[in-house]
Amino acid sequence: GEDVEQSLFLSVREGDSSVINCTYTDSSSTYLYWYKQEPGAGLQLLTYIFSNMDMKQDQRLTVLLNKKDKHLSLRIADTQTGDSAIYFCAESSTDKLIFGTGTRLQVFP
Amino acid sequence: DTEVTQTPKHLVMGMTNKKSLKCEQHMGHRAMYWYKQKAKKPPELMFVYSYEKLSINESVPSRFSPECPNSSLLNLHLHALQPEDSALYLCASSQVTDYQPQHFGDGTRLSIL
Numbered sequence: 001g002e003d004v005e006q007s008l009f010l011s012v013r014e015g016d017s018s019v020i021n022c023t024y025t026d027s028s029s030t031y032l033y034w035y036k037q038e039p040g041a042g043l044q045l046l047t048y049i050f051s052n053m054d055m056k057q058d059q060r061l062t063v064l065l066n067k068k069d070k071h072l073s074l075r076i077a078d079t080q081t082g083d084s085a086i087y088f089c090a091e092s093s094t095d096k097l098i099f100g101t102g103t104r105l106q107v108f109p
Numbered sequence: 110d111t112e113v114t115q116t117p118k119h120l121v122m123g124m125t126n127k128k129s130l131k132c133e134q135h136m137g138h139r140a141m142y143w144y145k146q147k148a149k150k151p152p153e154l155m156f157v158y159s160y161e162k163l164s165i166n167e168s169v170p171s172r173f174s175p176e177c178p179n180s181s182l183l184n185l186h187l188h189a190l191q192p193e194d195s196a197l198y199l200c201a202s203s204q205v206t207d208y209q210p211q212h213f214g215d216g217t218r219l220s221i222l
Binding site: 040 | 113115122140149150151152154157159164165199201206207208210213214215216218220
């Protein structure tokens with residue numbers, strides 16, 4: 001079955017870049033997503049990439065997709081304290097989202 | 110600000126109570142979802158409605174009963190819940206079910222006494 005994995009924790013200094021990684025197993029995935037969840041809140045859709053793309057940039061966010069290795073990453077430039085949250089990657093093939101385990105990003109001054 | 114609105118934000122209920130969670134979206138989406146999320150875990154899919162018809166039930170116990178009165182509204186009726194049902198319940202919507210990004214509400218934090 002499908003499986004999506006992420007590292008559990010990442011700590012970065014304010015102003016540095018953060019890179020959150022994700023691996024998935026379903027080669028038929030069509031879209032891959034990044035969601036952000038702040039404490040006590042729902043999931044905020046940050047960005048997504050179609051599987052025939054290898055990179056997408058949106059302001060401070062850069063998504064890289066290596067389809068051969070089934071590896072997805074999210075780079076946050078100039079990380080701010082407001083970026084502290086849990087980040088979930090997710091894959092979809094048809095009508096379901098399969099979420100990763102989530103990466104807790106902690107930003108320190 | 111989220112475009113998917115969930116009420117109430119918090120709910121405490123006893124195991125014999127009956128309550129309902131509500132979700133509303135006005136983005137013209139035709140697919141709506143219920144998820145359950147336990148602390149420090151990813152959301153788990155419960156139900157999917159497509160064009161107001163239930164299309165997926167992920168083997169959810171019958172004490173959870175979904176309802177989609179129209180394309181903008183989604184309810185989750187709760188009855189005789191167990192303490193392990195305490196969780197954050199998230200609603201989401203998308204244009205259609207296939208390959209479309211899902212937009213989430215802020216959830217209802219449910220506590221069962």
